[in-house]
Amino acid sequence: KAGVTQTPRYLIKTRGQQVTLSCSPISGHRSVSWYQQTPGQGLQFLFEYFSETQRNKGNFPGRFSGRQFSNSRSEMNVSTLELGDSALYLCASRADRDEQYFGPGTRLTVT
């Protein structure tokens, strides 16, 4: 089985711009979660999608949004980028209550 893939792997944007990150889950996995990793903060939960519906949401501002398509692929969008949004964004998929499988992440740098 192919693993979770994320594109792009690296991204540089300037403040005020918006960005869209993409995630393709493992085949058959309907749950996709997004996390932000910054030094010292661990993995901060952004949101989880299941069957095209947002099932859970973390404590991030409305500038962070996402969606899931019928093939379970998911996108995350961040609008009006701020310097503090620079981080590694990880996507994870899982079948049900099993462990999550993570992608390699997208490293976003905001200048």
Added chain:
Amino acid sequence: DQQVKQNSPSLSVQEGRISILNCDYTNSMFDYFLWYKKYPAEGPTFLISISSIKDKNEDGRFTVFLNKSAKHLSLHIVPSQPGDSAVYFCAASGAGNNNDMRFGAGTRLTVKP
């Protein structure tokens, strides 16, 4: 709010000795706990898990202990190997459909040869 806490940002042990990584949680609705390992430039990979109906789960060199009354879990690695050097994240999820997974800040383990 940090519902899952790893209070030690780093840990250094000698090869062959035991590594003990600790994790505390505040939400009593969590009933499934996991440990993930992360190398630089890679996503976290699942290591071991434990459900709240157990107090110990062992897989080779890795053992996870759960103390529900103290809301504490720990990961023991015996014997530690240099290849175990990585960042370890503790995670927890709750019962029901809204079982989003929450992670701790991570502990960087360094195993010295």
